[in-house]
Amino acid sequence: MKKQIGILTSGGDCPGLNAAIRGVVRAGQEHFQMRCVGFRDGFRGLVQDRTLELTPKVLSGILTNGGTVLGTSRDKPHRMPIGGKTLDMTEAAVETYHRHHLDALVCIGGGGTQKNALRLKEAGLNVVTLPKTIDNDVGMTDVAFGFDTALNIVTEAIDRLHSTAMSHQRVIVVEVMGHRAGWLALGAGLAGGADVILLPEIPYDVEVVAHAIRRRTRAAKMFSIVAVAEGAMSRLQAETVAKLVTAKELAKKKPDRKAVSAELDEFHEKHVNHTVELTQQLEKLTGQESRLTILGHLQRGGTPSAADRVLATRLGTGCAELLSRDTYGVMVAARRQGVEAIPLEKVAGQKNLVSPEHPWVQAARHVGTCLGDQP
Numbered sequence: 001m002k003k004q005i006g007i008l009t010s011g012g013d014c015p016g017l018n019a020a021i022r023g024v025v026r027a028g029q030e031h032f033q034m035r036c037v038g039f040r041d042g043f044r045g046l047v048q049d050r051t052l053e054l055t056p057k058v059l060s061g062i063l064t065n066g067g068t069v070l071g072t073s074r075d076k077p078h079r080m081p082i083g084g085k086t087l088d089m090t091e092a093a094v095e096t097y098h099r100h101h102l103d104a105l106v107c108i109g110g111g112g113t114q115k116n117a118l119r120l121k122e123a124g125l126n127v128v129t130l131p132k133t134i135d136n137d138v139g140m141t142d143v144a145f146g147f148d149t150a151l152n153i154v155t156e157a158i159d160r161l162h163s164t165a166m167s168h169q170r171v172i173v174v175e176v177m178g179h180r181a182g183w184l185a186l187g188a189g190l191a192g193g194a195d196v197i198l199l200p201e202i203p204y205d206v207e208v209v210a211h212a213i214r215r216r217t218r219a220a221k222m223f224s225i226v227a228v229a230e231g232a233m234s235r236l237q238a239e240t241v242a243k244l245v246t247a248k249e250l251a252k253k254k255p256d257r258k259a260v261s262a263e264l265d266e267f268h269e270k271h272v273n274h275t276v277e278l279t280q281q282l283e284k285l286t287g288q289e290s291r292l293t294i295l296g297h298l299q300r301g302g303t304p305s306a307a308d309r310v311l312a313t314r315l316g317t318g319c320a321e322l323l324s325r326d327t328y329g330v331m332v333a334a335r336r337q338g339v340e341a342i343p344l345e346k347v348a349g350q351k352n353l354v355s356p357e358h359p360w361v362q363a364a365r366h367v368g369t370c371l372g373d374q375p
């Protein structure tokens with residue numbers, strides 16, 4: 001009897017999602033006697049039972065397309081905004097699963113998706129996940145698809161910013177995606193030869209950054225490129241966050257925890273503008289005209305790189321193979337040239353952050369890049 005497989009994409013989109021969907025469905029249908037049904041717009045589509053039939057026509061030509069034919073959302077089954085309220089819709093998701101007589105549900109997503117998938121596993125569903133994200137911050141996998149494409153986009157942006165920075169003798173600050181993890185800023189900063197790279201994992205001192213820029217000016221290098229991850233923080237800001245996080249952990253009463261949470265949210269809301277402030281500060285401290293470029297969602301759009309197409313196809317077809325062997329409750333991780341099934345309990349909540357000792361960090365320091373922490 002054919003296995004019935006559901007599939008959805010969840011969280012922020014990224015290049016390679018369509019390649020992964022195609023990989024799961026093609027391998028599933030052609031080699032492992034499966035029938036696949038897609039759910040639209042992430043977990044919301046599962047809860048509301050909105051499907052997309054994954055016919056050969058739907059799959060045809062999508063390998064090279066960005067985005068996801070299934071649509072996506074950041075909705076969580078257990079906390080879904082519905083009619084002005086936030087409701088636990090886990091039961092509805094379970095009902096849809098059974099209504100379609102599914103043998104398993106494939107959830108393609110980032111860190112949040114891994115946690116949501118684990119909750120559905122605990123609710124009794126057979127779930128398998130695939131790691132995607134341009135931030136490359138999903139734990140327990142060598143890499144997530146989407147990252148390589150974004151790395152190329154950001155590197156090209158830095159390359160292009162060089163000539164205009166040089167012509168005008170300016171400091172150009174370029175804001176790169178990555179709230180918690182600085183892989184994109186670090187990788188593209190290395191590849192594009194940024195003069196300063198600021199990461200969430202290494203709090204910076206703006207004086208140290210200004211000093212590095214002034215040193216370049218004295219060496220007749222009249223422009224500088226500063227690659228900043230959106231989650232990068234000054235030492236002071238990092239201390240404030242650390243204090244609030246500790247206070248939240250220590251708060252015994254619910255209202256106290258809520259108050260600290262609100263303070264943390266407020267901090268993060270204001271922090272959205274930090275690259276604007278950083279650019280102004282650098283102009284003041286260096287006396288050099290400065291400009292800010294925010295790359296934003298450009299980094300998530302468009303056609304996937306060859307490496308991401310290969311990775312997503314590897315993971316997608318590997319997923320179909322695992323499903324055929326009744327392996328459930330796992331993430332299909334990229335391990336060297338192959339794939340590995342990692343239990344969701346080990347994946348959920350694990351973040352792949354840049355270690356200050358990582359070889360990429362050492363390489364950046366060795367070529368003289370300022371990371372904002374050491375003069």
Ligand code: F6P
Pocket residue numbers: 012013133134135177178179230300
């Ligand atoms: O996909 C991850 C990510 O790109 C983060 O780096 C970024 O902060 C976030 O998504 C923004 O996504 P959205 O605006 O779609 O919520």
